[in-house]
Amino acid sequence: MELENQIEHELRERAQQLLAENVVDLIIGYGRGTLPNRVTPVFIRKPQDANMLVWNNHCQLNLVSYLQRMQSSSKIGIVVKGCDARSLVGLIKEKQISRDRLHIIGIVCDGILDTRATGEPPIPYASCQHCEVNVPPLYDILIGSPDEIKPKKPSELDAELAAFEALSPAERWKALEQEFSRCIRCYACRNACPLCYCEECFVDQTQPKWISEGTHPSDIMIYHLVRALHSAGRCGECGACERACPMGIKLRLLTQKVSRDVAELFQDKPGIDLERPPALHTFSTDDDNSTFL
Amino acid sequence: MMQPGAEFEPRLIAFLCNWCSYAGADLAGISRFQYPPNIRVIRVPCSGRVDPLFILKSLQHGADGVLVSGCHPGDCHYLTGNYYARRKFIVLKRLLDYVGLEENRVQFSWVSAAEGEKFSRVVADAVEKIKALGPAKRLVKTFSLPPELIQAAHM
Ligand code: SF4
Ligand code: SF4
Ligand code: SF4
Ligand code: FES
Numbered sequence: 001m002e003l004e005n006q007i008e009h010e011l012r013e014r015a016q017q018l019l020a021e022n023v024v025d026l027i028i029g030y031g032r033g034t035l036p037n038r039v040t041p042v043f044i045r046k047p048q049d050a051n052m053l054v055w056n057n058h059c060q061l062n063l064v065s066y067l068q069r070m071q072s073s074s075k076i077g078i079v080v081k082g083c084d085a086r087s088l089v090g091l092i093k094e095k096q097i098s099r100d101r102l103h104i105i106g107i108v109c110d111g112i113l114d115t116r117a118t119g120e121p122p123i124p125y126a127s128c129q130h131c132e133v134n135v136p137p138l139y140d141i142l143i144g145s146p147d148e149i150k151p152k153k154p155s156e157l158d159a160e161l162a163a164f165e166a167l168s169p170a171e172r173w174k175a176l177e178q179e180f181s182r183c184i185r186c187y188a189c190r191n192a193c194p195l196c197y198c199e200e201c202f203v204d205q206t207q208p209k210w211i212s213e214g215t216h217p218s219d220i221m222i223y224h225l226v227r228a229l230h231s232a233g234r235c236g237e238c239g240a241c242e243r244a245c246p247m248g249i250k251l252r253l254l255t256q257k258v259s260r261d262v263a264e265l266f267q268d269k270p271g272i273d274l275e276r277p278p279a280l281h282t283f284s285t286d287d288d289n290s291t292f293l
Numbered sequence: 294m295m296q297p298g299a300e301f302e303p304r305l306i307a308f309l310c311n312w313c314s315y316a317g318a319d320l321a322g323i324s325r326f327q328y329p330p331n332i333r334v335i336r337v338p339c340s341g342r343v344d345p346l347f348i349l350k351s352l353q354h355g356a357d358g359v360l361v362s363g364c365h366p367g368d369c370h371y372l373t374g375n376y377y378a379r380r381k382f383i384v385l386k387r388l389l390d391y392v393g394l395e396e397n398r399v400q401f402s403w404v405s406a407a408e409g410e411k412f413s414r415v416v417a418d419a420v421e422k423i424k425a426l427g428p429a430k431r432l433v434k435t436f437s438l439p440p441e442l443i444q445a446a447h448m
Protein backbone atom coordinates (compact mmCIF):
# COMPACT_ATOMS: atom_id res chain seq x y z
CA MET A 1 0.00 0.00 0.00
CA GLU A 2 2.88 2.32 0.87
CA LEU A 3 4.38 1.96 -2.57
CA GLU A 4 1.09 2.42 -4.33
CA ASN A 5 0.43 5.64 -2.46
CA GLN A 6 3.77 6.89 -3.54
CA ILE A 7 2.97 6.09 -7.16
CA GLU A 8 -0.43 7.70 -6.85
CA HIS A 9 1.09 10.80 -5.33
CA GLU A 10 3.67 11.14 -8.09
CA LEU A 11 1.05 10.39 -10.75
CA ARG A 12 -1.13 13.26 -9.59
CA GLU A 13 1.79 15.64 -9.47
CA ARG A 14 3.00 14.78 -12.93
CA ALA A 15 -0.50 14.88 -14.38
CA GLN A 16 -1.14 18.29 -12.94
CA GLN A 17 2.10 19.55 -14.40
CA LEU A 18 1.40 18.10 -17.84
CA LEU A 19 -1.98 19.80 -17.98
CA ALA A 20 -0.77 23.09 -16.51
CA GLU A 21 2.06 23.31 -19.00
CA ASN A 22 -0.24 22.35 -21.86
CA VAL A 23 1.88 19.34 -22.78
CA VAL A 24 -1.40 17.45 -23.08
CA ASP A 25 -5.04 18.51 -23.47
CA LEU A 26 -6.47 15.47 -21.77
CA ILE A 27 -5.39 12.72 -19.45
CA ILE A 28 -7.06 9.33 -19.42
CA GLY A 29 -6.48 7.60 -16.11
CA TYR A 30 -8.12 5.69 -13.29
CA GLY A 31 -10.44 7.30 -10.79
CA ARG A 32 -12.21 6.02 -7.72
CA GLY A 33 -15.16 3.76 -8.51
CA THR A 34 -18.53 3.77 -6.85
CA LEU A 35 -17.91 0.37 -5.26
CA PRO A 36 -15.04 -0.63 -3.00
CA ASN A 37 -12.11 -2.15 -4.87
CA ARG A 38 -13.34 -0.74 -8.15
CA VAL A 39 -11.88 1.94 -10.35
CA THR A 40 -13.44 3.76 -13.22
CA PRO A 41 -11.87 5.60 -16.15
CA VAL A 42 -11.57 9.35 -15.72
CA PHE A 43 -10.96 11.95 -18.38
CA ILE A 44 -9.19 14.94 -16.95
CA ARG A 45 -8.84 18.29 -18.68
CA LYS A 46 -8.08 20.73 -15.85
CA PRO A 47 -4.90 20.70 -13.74
CA GLN A 48 -6.91 21.09 -10.53
CA ASP A 49 -8.72 17.80 -11.28
CA ALA A 50 -5.49 15.79 -11.32
CA ASN A 51 -6.13 14.62 -7.76
CA MET A 52 -9.04 12.56 -9.07
CA LEU A 53 -6.44 10.10 -10.33
CA VAL A 54 -5.86 6.92 -8.38
CA TRP A 55 -3.46 4.04 -8.61
CA ASN A 56 -3.89 0.72 -6.80
CA ASN A 57 -3.93 -2.99 -7.47
CA HIS A 58 -7.51 -2.86 -8.70
CA CYS A 59 -6.69 -0.80 -11.77
CA GLN A 60 -7.67 -3.61 -14.09
CA LEU A 61 -9.06 -1.71 -17.08
CA ASN A 62 -6.95 -1.37 -20.17
CA LEU A 63 -7.50 2.33 -20.86
CA VAL A 64 -6.05 2.01 -24.33
CA SER A 65 -9.50 0.87 -25.51
CA TYR A 66 -10.77 4.41 -24.92
CA LEU A 67 -8.25 5.94 -27.29
CA GLN A 68 -9.98 4.64 -30.36
CA ARG A 69 -12.95 6.80 -29.57
CA MET A 70 -10.80 9.92 -29.36
CA GLN A 71 -10.10 10.74 -32.96
CA SER A 72 -9.69 14.48 -32.48
CA SER A 73 -6.30 16.08 -32.88
CA SER A 74 -5.85 16.73 -29.18
CA LYS A 75 -2.76 15.53 -27.41
CA ILE A 76 -3.59 12.80 -24.96
CA GLY A 77 -1.83 11.66 -21.84
CA ILE A 78 -2.67 8.09 -20.99
CA VAL A 79 -1.93 6.02 -17.91
CA VAL A 80 -0.72 2.55 -18.87
CA LYS A 81 0.47 -0.60 -17.18
CA GLY A 82 2.96 -2.81 -19.00
CA CYS A 83 0.38 -4.96 -20.75
CA ASP A 84 -1.66 -1.90 -21.70
CA ALA A 85 1.46 -0.41 -23.23
CA ARG A 86 1.83 -3.53 -25.34
CA SER A 87 -1.56 -2.95 -26.89
CA LEU A 88 -0.67 0.69 -27.35
CA VAL A 89 2.45 -0.30 -29.26
CA GLY A 90 0.20 -2.53 -31.37
CA LEU A 91 -2.19 0.31 -32.16
CA ILE A 92 0.66 2.64 -33.12
CA LYS A 93 2.16 -0.02 -35.39
CA GLU A 94 -1.17 -0.62 -37.04
CA LYS A 95 -1.49 3.13 -37.60
CA GLN A 96 -4.59 3.45 -35.48
CA ILE A 97 -3.12 6.28 -33.48
CA SER A 98 -0.13 8.46 -34.04
CA ARG A 99 2.69 8.31 -31.54
CA ASP A 100 2.98 12.11 -31.64
CA ARG A 101 -0.46 12.55 -30.18
CA LEU A 102 0.39 10.55 -27.09
CA HIS A 103 2.11 11.27 -23.87
CA ILE A 104 2.45 7.86 -22.29
CA ILE A 105 2.48 7.75 -18.52
CA GLY A 106 3.88 4.32 -17.77
CA ILE A 107 3.44 2.78 -14.34
CA VAL A 108 5.55 0.01 -12.94
CA CYS A 109 2.90 -2.57 -12.08
CA ASP A 110 3.25 -5.57 -9.83
CA GLY A 111 -0.04 -7.21 -10.70
CA ILE A 112 -3.74 -6.55 -10.46
CA LEU A 113 -5.86 -8.51 -8.01
CA ASP A 114 -8.39 -10.97 -9.29
CA THR A 115 -11.76 -9.59 -8.15
CA ARG A 116 -13.45 -12.91 -8.79
CA ALA A 117 -11.10 -15.09 -6.79
CA THR A 118 -12.63 -15.75 -3.40
CA GLY A 119 -9.66 -17.07 -1.40
CA GLU A 120 -7.54 -15.18 1.09
CA PRO A 121 -5.14 -13.52 0.52
CA PRO A 122 -6.33 -12.18 -2.83
CA ILE A 123 -4.32 -13.39 -5.81
CA PRO A 124 -3.35 -11.58 -8.99
CA TYR A 125 -5.04 -12.36 -12.32
CA ALA A 126 -3.71 -15.29 -14.34
CA SER A 127 -2.44 -12.82 -16.94
CA CYS A 128 -0.47 -10.99 -14.23
CA GLN A 129 1.05 -14.14 -12.83
CA HIS A 130 3.18 -14.68 -15.90
CA CYS A 131 3.66 -11.02 -16.75
CA GLU A 132 7.01 -10.11 -18.25
CA VAL A 133 6.29 -6.44 -18.73
CA ASN A 134 6.02 -5.05 -15.23
CA VAL A 135 7.85 -2.09 -16.70
CA PRO A 136 5.96 -0.84 -19.79
CA PRO A 137 7.87 -1.36 -23.05
CA LEU A 138 7.02 2.20 -24.18
CA TYR A 139 6.52 5.36 -22.15
CA ASP A 140 7.31 9.05 -22.00
CA ILE A 141 7.45 9.17 -18.25
CA LEU A 142 7.78 6.24 -15.91
CA ILE A 143 6.37 6.22 -12.41
CA GLY A 144 7.45 3.65 -9.87
CA SER A 145 10.62 1.72 -9.52
CA PRO A 146 11.43 -1.58 -11.24
CA ASP A 147 13.39 -2.61 -8.12
CA GLU A 148 10.17 -2.91 -6.17
CA ILE A 149 8.80 -5.75 -8.29
CA LYS A 150 8.41 -8.93 -6.25
CA PRO A 151 9.86 -12.06 -7.84
CA LYS A 152 7.19 -14.04 -9.67
CA LYS A 153 5.91 -17.43 -8.66
CA PRO A 154 5.68 -19.89 -11.54
CA SER A 155 2.49 -19.12 -13.44
CA GLU A 156 -0.49 -21.39 -13.05
CA LEU A 157 -1.30 -20.69 -16.64
CA ASP A 158 1.38 -22.99 -18.01
CA ALA A 159 0.11 -25.86 -15.92
CA GLU A 160 -3.45 -25.11 -16.98
CA LEU A 161 -2.61 -25.12 -20.68
CA ALA A 162 -0.45 -28.21 -20.34
CA ALA A 163 -3.26 -30.07 -18.57
CA PHE A 164 -5.62 -29.11 -21.36
CA GLU A 165 -3.22 -30.19 -24.08
CA ALA A 166 -2.74 -33.54 -22.39
CA LEU A 167 -6.39 -34.42 -23.07
CA SER A 168 -7.38 -36.34 -26.20
CA PRO A 169 -8.72 -34.30 -29.15
CA ALA A 170 -12.27 -35.49 -28.42
CA GLU A 171 -11.95 -34.52 -24.76
CA ARG A 172 -10.51 -31.14 -25.67
CA TRP A 173 -13.40 -30.45 -28.00
CA LYS A 174 -15.86 -31.45 -25.34
CA ALA A 175 -14.16 -29.40 -22.66
CA LEU A 176 -14.14 -26.30 -24.83
CA GLU A 177 -17.70 -26.75 -25.95
CA GLN A 178 -18.66 -26.98 -22.33
CA GLU A 179 -16.65 -23.94 -21.32
CA PHE A 180 -18.04 -21.86 -24.17
CA SER A 181 -21.58 -23.16 -23.85
CA ARG A 182 -22.00 -20.45 -21.21
CA CYS A 183 -21.19 -17.71 -23.70
CA ILE A 184 -24.14 -15.38 -24.21
CA ARG A 185 -22.57 -13.62 -27.20
CA CYS A 186 -22.58 -10.25 -25.47
CA TYR A 187 -19.24 -9.39 -27.13
CA ALA A 188 -17.93 -7.72 -24.00
CA CYS A 189 -14.68 -9.59 -24.65
CA ARG A 190 -14.37 -8.02 -28.07
CA ASN A 191 -15.34 -4.57 -26.87
CA ALA A 192 -12.81 -4.65 -24.04
CA CYS A 193 -9.96 -5.64 -26.32
CA PRO A 194 -7.95 -2.60 -27.37
CA LEU A 195 -6.98 -4.36 -30.58
CA CYS A 196 -10.53 -5.22 -31.66
CA TYR A 197 -11.11 -1.90 -33.31
CA CYS A 198 -12.84 -3.01 -36.51
CA GLU A 199 -15.67 -0.65 -37.37
CA GLU A 200 -17.69 -3.65 -38.35
CA CYS A 201 -16.74 -6.92 -36.73
CA PHE A 202 -17.23 -10.08 -38.78
CA VAL A 203 -19.93 -11.21 -36.38
CA ASP A 204 -22.01 -8.13 -37.22
CA GLN A 205 -21.63 -8.35 -40.98
CA THR A 206 -24.68 -9.27 -42.97
CA GLN A 207 -23.13 -9.41 -46.46
CA PRO A 208 -21.92 -12.09 -46.15
CA LYS A 209 -23.45 -13.26 -42.93
CA TRP A 210 -20.70 -15.30 -41.38
CA ILE A 211 -22.49 -16.58 -38.33
CA SER A 212 -26.03 -16.36 -37.06
CA GLU A 213 -27.24 -14.70 -33.94
CA GLY A 214 -28.12 -16.90 -31.04
CA THR A 215 -26.07 -19.31 -29.05
CA HIS A 216 -25.74 -22.38 -31.24
CA PRO A 217 -22.50 -24.06 -30.09
CA SER A 218 -21.12 -24.01 -33.62
CA ASP A 219 -21.62 -20.26 -34.00
CA ILE A 220 -20.13 -19.61 -30.57
CA MET A 221 -17.10 -21.69 -31.43
CA ILE A 222 -16.53 -19.94 -34.74
CA TYR A 223 -16.76 -16.56 -33.05
CA HIS A 224 -14.14 -17.52 -30.50
CA LEU A 225 -11.81 -19.26 -32.92
CA VAL A 226 -11.86 -16.33 -35.30
CA ARG A 227 -11.47 -13.76 -32.55
CA ALA A 228 -8.42 -15.66 -31.31
CA LEU A 229 -7.05 -15.80 -34.86
CA HIS A 230 -7.61 -12.08 -35.35
CA SER A 231 -5.57 -11.48 -32.24
CA ALA A 232 -2.72 -13.67 -33.50
CA GLY A 233 0.55 -11.79 -33.53
CA ARG A 234 -1.20 -8.78 -31.98
CA CYS A 235 -2.55 -9.84 -28.59
CA GLY A 236 -0.66 -8.12 -25.80
CA GLU A 237 -1.85 -10.68 -23.24
CA CYS A 238 -3.49 -8.00 -21.11
CA GLY A 239 -6.38 -10.27 -20.15
CA ALA A 240 -8.94 -7.48 -20.60
CA CYS A 241 -11.17 -9.76 -22.68
CA GLU A 242 -11.37 -12.37 -19.98
CA ARG A 243 -11.95 -9.87 -17.20
CA ALA A 244 -14.80 -8.32 -19.17
CA CYS A 245 -16.63 -11.60 -19.59
CA PRO A 246 -19.74 -11.66 -17.39
CA MET A 247 -19.79 -15.45 -17.55
CA GLY A 248 -16.22 -15.93 -16.36
CA ILE A 249 -15.24 -17.89 -19.46
CA LYS A 250 -11.57 -18.82 -19.70
CA LEU A 251 -10.78 -17.01 -22.92
CA ARG A 252 -7.09 -17.45 -22.21
CA LEU A 253 -7.43 -21.07 -23.24
CA LEU A 254 -7.58 -19.78 -26.80
CA THR A 255 -5.75 -16.44 -26.76
CA GLN A 256 -2.78 -17.83 -24.84
CA LYS A 257 -2.49 -20.81 -27.14
CA VAL A 258 -2.26 -18.51 -30.14
CA SER A 259 0.20 -16.21 -28.38
CA ARG A 260 2.44 -19.12 -27.53
CA ASP A 261 2.36 -20.45 -31.07
CA VAL A 262 3.24 -17.06 -32.49
CA ALA A 263 6.16 -16.78 -30.08
CA GLU A 264 7.38 -20.25 -30.96
CA LEU A 265 6.86 -20.09 -34.72
CA PHE A 266 7.91 -16.54 -35.45
CA GLN A 267 9.99 -15.66 -32.39
CA ASP A 268 7.76 -12.70 -31.82
CA LYS A 269 6.30 -11.10 -28.75
CA PRO A 270 3.68 -8.61 -29.90
CA GLY A 271 3.62 -5.07 -28.61
CA ILE A 272 7.22 -4.76 -27.50
CA ASP A 273 9.14 -3.49 -30.48
CA LEU A 274 7.70 -0.50 -32.31
CA GLU A 275 9.80 -1.14 -35.40
CA ARG A 276 8.92 -4.77 -35.93
CA PRO A 277 5.85 -5.50 -38.09
CA PRO A 278 3.17 -7.70 -36.49
CA ALA A 279 4.01 -11.36 -37.09
CA LEU A 280 1.14 -12.03 -39.47
CA HIS A 281 1.68 -8.84 -41.43
CA THR A 282 5.00 -10.14 -42.61
CA PHE A 283 6.71 -13.40 -43.53
CA SER A 284 10.02 -15.07 -44.00
CA THR A 285 10.84 -17.30 -46.94
CA ASP A 286 12.18 -19.77 -44.37
CA ASP A 287 8.91 -20.12 -42.48
CA ASP A 288 7.87 -23.59 -41.38
CA ASN A 289 6.43 -25.42 -44.40
CA SER A 290 5.37 -28.61 -42.63
CA THR A 291 1.64 -27.76 -42.72
CA PHE A 292 1.62 -28.09 -46.52
CA LEU A 293 1.56 -31.27 -48.58
CA MET B 294 -28.67 -38.96 -46.95
CA MET B 295 -26.40 -41.96 -46.55
CA GLN B 296 -27.97 -45.30 -47.34
CA PRO B 297 -27.30 -47.93 -44.69
CA GLY B 298 -24.39 -50.14 -45.72
CA ALA B 299 -23.12 -47.71 -48.36
CA GLU B 300 -19.52 -46.58 -48.04
CA PHE B 301 -19.13 -43.10 -46.60
CA GLU B 302 -18.42 -40.66 -49.41
CA PRO B 303 -17.12 -37.45 -47.88
CA ARG B 304 -17.70 -34.03 -49.36
CA LEU B 305 -14.61 -31.89 -49.51
CA ILE B 306 -14.46 -28.23 -50.35
CA ALA B 307 -11.27 -27.36 -52.22
CA PHE B 308 -10.15 -23.75 -52.36
CA LEU B 309 -7.76 -23.59 -55.30
CA CYS B 310 -5.79 -20.57 -56.39
CA ASN B 311 -6.52 -19.55 -59.93
CA TRP B 312 -2.94 -19.44 -61.16
CA CYS B 313 -1.47 -22.71 -59.97
CA SER B 314 -3.61 -25.29 -58.23
CA TYR B 315 -6.72 -24.60 -60.29
CA ALA B 316 -4.65 -24.95 -63.44
CA GLY B 317 -3.10 -28.07 -61.91
CA ALA B 318 -6.59 -29.49 -61.43
CA ASP B 319 -7.36 -28.64 -65.04
CA LEU B 320 -4.23 -30.38 -66.19
CA ALA B 321 -5.11 -33.42 -64.15
CA GLY B 322 -8.41 -33.50 -66.03
CA ILE B 323 -6.85 -33.01 -69.46
CA SER B 324 -4.21 -35.64 -68.76
CA ARG B 325 -6.88 -38.02 -67.48
CA PHE B 326 -5.27 -38.52 -64.09
CA GLN B 327 -7.94 -40.12 -61.97
CA TYR B 328 -8.95 -38.64 -58.67
CA PRO B 329 -11.98 -39.24 -56.49
CA PRO B 330 -15.03 -37.13 -57.33
CA ASN B 331 -15.52 -36.01 -53.73
CA ILE B 332 -14.22 -32.49 -54.11
CA ARG B 333 -16.19 -29.35 -54.85
CA VAL B 334 -13.83 -26.73 -56.18
CA ILE B 335 -14.02 -23.06 -55.31
CA ARG B 336 -11.62 -20.99 -57.32
CA VAL B 337 -9.92 -18.14 -55.51
CA PRO B 338 -7.47 -15.59 -56.89
CA CYS B 339 -4.69 -16.61 -54.52
CA SER B 340 -4.16 -18.82 -51.49
CA GLY B 341 -3.76 -15.54 -49.62
CA ARG B 342 -7.42 -14.82 -50.34
CA VAL B 343 -8.57 -17.73 -48.23
CA ASP B 344 -9.90 -16.43 -44.95
CA PRO B 345 -10.01 -18.93 -42.08
CA LEU B 346 -13.71 -18.09 -41.98
CA PHE B 347 -14.18 -19.78 -45.39
CA ILE B 348 -12.82 -22.97 -43.90
CA LEU B 349 -14.78 -22.84 -40.67
CA LYS B 350 -17.97 -21.92 -42.48
CA SER B 351 -17.52 -24.86 -44.87
CA LEU B 352 -17.24 -27.21 -41.93
CA GLN B 353 -20.18 -25.60 -40.19
CA HIS B 354 -22.40 -26.19 -43.20
CA GLY B 355 -21.66 -29.81 -43.81
CA ALA B 356 -18.31 -30.19 -45.55
CA ASP B 357 -16.49 -33.24 -44.21
CA GLY B 358 -13.16 -31.74 -45.06
CA VAL B 359 -11.47 -28.72 -46.57
CA LEU B 360 -8.45 -28.55 -48.82
CA VAL B 361 -6.63 -25.31 -49.53
CA SER B 362 -4.08 -25.28 -52.31
CA GLY B 363 -1.93 -22.60 -53.89
CA CYS B 364 1.25 -21.97 -55.83
CA HIS B 365 4.53 -23.21 -54.39
CA PRO B 366 6.35 -20.69 -52.18
CA GLY B 367 8.19 -18.32 -54.48
CA ASP B 368 5.75 -18.92 -57.37
CA CYS B 369 2.72 -16.93 -56.24
CA HIS B 370 1.24 -14.86 -59.08
CA TYR B 371 1.12 -11.97 -56.65
CA LEU B 372 4.64 -12.76 -55.47
CA THR B 373 4.03 -12.98 -51.75
CA GLY B 374 0.38 -13.95 -51.19
CA ASN B 375 1.19 -17.52 -50.31
CA TYR B 376 3.94 -16.53 -47.89
CA TYR B 377 1.41 -14.58 -45.87
CA ALA B 378 -1.02 -17.48 -46.26
CA ARG B 379 1.57 -19.89 -44.93
CA ARG B 380 1.88 -17.97 -41.67
CA LYS B 381 -1.86 -17.62 -41.33
CA PHE B 382 -2.55 -21.29 -41.96
CA ILE B 383 0.07 -22.70 -39.67
CA VAL B 384 -1.47 -20.72 -36.83
CA LEU B 385 -4.94 -21.85 -37.88
CA LYS B 386 -3.90 -25.47 -38.24
CA ARG B 387 -2.33 -25.54 -34.80
CA LEU B 388 -5.36 -23.91 -33.26
CA LEU B 389 -7.72 -26.41 -34.87
CA ASP B 390 -5.63 -29.33 -33.66
CA TYR B 391 -5.52 -27.79 -30.21
CA VAL B 392 -9.27 -27.33 -29.89
CA GLY B 393 -9.72 -30.93 -30.95
CA LEU B 394 -11.05 -30.55 -34.45
CA GLU B 395 -9.57 -33.75 -35.88
CA GLU B 396 -6.23 -33.50 -37.59
CA ASN B 397 -6.62 -33.80 -41.38
CA ARG B 398 -10.12 -32.33 -41.47
CA VAL B 399 -8.41 -29.32 -42.95
CA GLN B 400 -5.44 -29.81 -45.22
CA PHE B 401 -3.12 -27.57 -47.15
CA SER B 402 -0.93 -28.11 -50.19
CA TRP B 403 1.13 -26.42 -52.86
CA VAL B 404 0.36 -27.61 -56.38
CA SER B 405 1.71 -25.88 -59.48
CA ALA B 406 0.03 -25.58 -62.88
CA ALA B 407 2.35 -28.30 -64.17
CA GLU B 408 1.59 -30.78 -61.40
CA GLY B 409 -1.56 -32.48 -62.64
CA GLU B 410 -0.41 -35.71 -61.22
CA LYS B 411 0.43 -34.25 -57.86
CA PHE B 412 -3.03 -32.70 -57.78
CA SER B 413 -4.72 -36.06 -58.28
CA ARG B 414 -2.50 -37.55 -55.57
CA VAL B 415 -3.23 -34.74 -53.12
CA VAL B 416 -6.98 -35.13 -53.63
CA ALA B 417 -6.89 -38.92 -53.38
CA ASP B 418 -4.83 -38.62 -50.22
CA ALA B 419 -7.09 -35.98 -48.68
CA VAL B 420 -10.22 -38.00 -49.43
CA GLU B 421 -8.63 -41.11 -47.97
CA LYS B 422 -7.79 -39.31 -44.74
CA ILE B 423 -11.27 -37.87 -44.41
CA LYS B 424 -12.81 -41.27 -45.03
CA ALA B 425 -10.75 -42.62 -42.19
CA LEU B 426 -12.09 -39.86 -39.93
CA GLY B 427 -15.70 -40.41 -40.91
CA PRO B 428 -18.36 -37.72 -41.33
CA ALA B 429 -17.63 -34.36 -39.71
CA LYS B 430 -19.46 -33.91 -36.43
CA ARG B 431 -17.67 -31.14 -34.57
CA LEU B 432 -18.50 -27.60 -35.57
CA VAL B 433 -21.33 -28.86 -37.78
CA LYS B 434 -24.44 -26.81 -37.35
CA THR B 435 -27.23 -29.19 -36.63
CA PHE B 436 -30.63 -28.43 -35.30
CA SER B 437 -32.34 -30.96 -33.16
CA LEU B 438 -35.56 -31.52 -35.03
CA PRO B 439 -37.95 -34.21 -33.87
CA PRO B 440 -37.27 -37.49 -35.75
CA GLU B 441 -40.75 -37.49 -37.33
CA LEU B 442 -39.99 -34.18 -38.98
CA ILE B 443 -36.63 -35.36 -40.29
CA GLN B 444 -38.29 -38.45 -41.67
CA ALA B 445 -41.00 -36.38 -43.29
CA ALA B 446 -38.36 -34.20 -44.96
CA HIS B 447 -36.86 -37.25 -46.62
CA MET B 448 -40.10 -38.74 -47.90
S1 SF4 C 1 -7.26 -10.59 -26.97
FE1 SF4 C 1 -7.64 -10.23 -24.78
S2 SF4 C 1 -5.60 -10.44 -23.83
FE2 SF4 C 1 -5.26 -10.14 -26.04
S3 SF4 C 1 -4.99 -7.91 -26.30
FE3 SF4 C 1 -7.19 -8.36 -26.62
S4 SF4 C 1 -8.11 -8.05 -24.58
FE4 SF4 C 1 -5.89 -8.24 -24.26
S1 SF4 D 1 -13.10 -10.20 -33.56
FE1 SF4 D 1 -12.00 -9.75 -35.42
S2 SF4 D 1 -13.48 -8.73 -36.76
FE2 SF4 D 1 -14.26 -8.64 -34.66
S3 SF4 D 1 -13.53 -6.67 -33.89
FE3 SF4 D 1 -12.06 -8.24 -33.26
S4 SF4 D 1 -10.52 -8.17 -34.87
FE4 SF4 D 1 -12.32 -7.15 -35.67
S1 SF4 E 1 -17.64 -11.66 -22.88
FE1 SF4 E 1 -17.98 -13.83 -22.33
S2 SF4 E 1 -20.18 -14.17 -22.62
FE2 SF4 E 1 -19.67 -12.23 -23.68
S3 SF4 E 1 -19.23 -12.87 -25.81
FE3 SF4 E 1 -17.26 -12.87 -24.72
S4 SF4 E 1 -17.01 -14.98 -23.97
FE4 SF4 E 1 -19.17 -14.73 -24.54
S1 FES F 1 -1.58 -16.84 -56.86
FE1 FES F 1 -1.39 -18.97 -56.32
S2 FES F 1 -0.90 -18.74 -54.21
FE2 FES F 1 -0.93 -16.65 -54.79
